[in-house]
Amino acid sequence: xxxxxxxxxxxxxxxxxxxxxVVFVEVDEDTSAYDGGHIAGAVKLDWKTDLQDQVRRDFxxxxxxxxLLSEKGIGNDDAVILYGGNNNWFAAYAYWYFKLYGHQDVKxxxxxxxxxxxxxxxxxxxxxxxxxxxxxxxxxxxxxxxxRDETIDAIGKKNLVDVRSPDEFSGKLLAPAHLPQEQSQRxxxxxxxxxxxxxxxxxxxxxxxxxxxxxxxxxxxxxxTSKETIAYCRIGERSSHTWFxxxxxxxxxxxxxxxxxxxxYGSLVGVPIExxx
Amino acid sequence: MCxxxxxxxxxxxxxxxTKETVIYGVVSHADGSPxxxxxxxxxxxxxxxxxxxxxxxxxxxxxxxxPGVWTLSVMHKDGSTRKEVHALEPGLIEAALSL
Numbered sequence: 001x002x003x004x005x006x007x008x009x010x011x012x013x014x015x016x017x018x019x020x021x022v023v024f025v026e027v028d029e030d031t032s033a034y035d036g037g038h039i040a041g042a043v044k045l046d047w048k049t050d051l052q053d054q055v056r057r058d059f060x061x062x063x064x065x066x067x068l069l070s071e072k073g074i075g076n077d078d079a080v081i082l083y084g085g086n087n088n089w090f091a092a093y094a095y096w097y098f099k100l101y102g103h104q105d106v107k108x109x110x111x112x113x114x115x116x117x118x119x120x121x122x123x124x125x126x127x128x129x130x131x132x133x134x135x136x137x138x139x140x141x142x143x144x145x146x147x148r149d150e151t152i153d154a155i156g157k158k159n160l161v162d163v164r165s166p167d168e169f170s171g172k173l174l175a176p177a178h179l180p181q182e183q184s185q186r187x188x189x190x191x192x193x194x195x196x197x198x199x200x201x202x203x204x205x206x207x208x209x210x211x212x213x214x215x216x217x218x219x220x221x222x223x224x225t226s227k228e229t230i231a232y233c234r235i236g237e238r239s240s241h242t243w244f245x246x247x248x249x250x251x252x253x254x255x256x257x258x259x260x261x262x263x264x265y266g267s268l269v270g271v272p273i274e275x276x277x
Numbered sequence: 278m279c280x281x282x283x284x285x286x287x288x289x290x291x292x293x294x295t296k297e298t299v300i301y302g303v304v305s306h307a308d309g310s311p312x313x314x315x316x317x318x319x320x321x322x323x324x325x326x327x328x329x330x331x332x333x334x335x336x337x338x339x340x341x342x343x344p345g346v347w348t349l350s351v352m353h354k355d356g357s358t359r360k361e362v363h364a365l366e367p368g369l370i371e372a373a374l375s376l
């Protein structure tokens with residue numbers, strides 16, 4: 001993987017809004033953002049209702065994913081360009097999710113909604129409908145998904161990268177500060193985890209930093225690239241952003257995203273936690 | 278000139294403001310008109326990113342922080358601004374931001 005395989009610029013996107021075989025998909029935490037204006041022709045994915053099982057805590061099944069993409073009019077051969085708010089957190093999560101189910105041609109719009117808006121580029125309120133497809137997904141590629149037992153076993157052995165803000169890492173905050181802080185799980189981080197906030201991988205306009213800057217960032221933080229890496233955050237969306245930077249932009253091979261993240265780990269009975277406050 | 282009613286943030290029903298440190302306010306243009314769709318960042322005392330929200334149609338933003346010193350940084354296509362906020366204890370802390 002390299003930058004050109006994984007990212008497109010806003011200029012490229014604007015030039016390819018009507019290119020056959022290119023599908024823009026907006027993925028947000030605040031799903032009302034799409035309704036207030038979206039990139040022309042883009043379809044919406046709701047990370048909570050479309051990408052999460054609505055009963056148990058897990059992803060939708062392969063069959064549900066196939067049904068979702070078919071209904072959205074996304075074909076197996078389409079180039080899917082993902083973008084969204086929150087500096088592309090949920091778009092990066094969807095990117096990882098599309099890769100998990102084996103979609104080949106998927107890219108992120110660098111800077112997401114934010115850069116698009118800051119540039120003053122056009123947004124549309126038109127209803128978008130695309131002809132249905134018969135999408136076929138692959139079995140989950142668990143080489144990019146970490147579960148809790150593997151994460152516990154990784155303590156002191158693999159790179160654990162906690163990409164939350166320093167105050168969440170220390171245990172001072174339990175959630176990013178746009179959300180209420182009252183939570184059931186304990187505060188702190190997994191012992192031996194490095195704290196490399198996702199935001200250090202991005203510029204203030206939401207675009208990713210250069211490959212050289214990213215390499216220096218993780219090297220300076222003490223990431224040992226000869227070891228496997230597991231990234232985590234609170235619910236797995238910010239760590240998708242870091243997974244993207246490490247696995248897709250820098251081409252590090254053994255990187256997994258622990259989507260259970262702190263909301264799972266911080267609720268487990270008996271696991272070790274480090275807390276700095 | 279009559280004074281505008283005191284603005285209070287709209288909070289989810291379960292939020293306990295005796296425990297939450299809510300930093301909130303309105304982003305406005307120099308003429309006082311609200312700025313919707315501005316990107317407001319909350320930075321911790323070391324300048325590190327903590328959260329980011331987009332202002333509402335009425336220019337409102339809101340964070341759930343913790344007691345401490347914070348910096349608000351605003352980006353919008355019409356301009357930007359920064360402001361330091363001292364939140365000494367939990368409760369509602371208003372910070373108006375003008376581009």
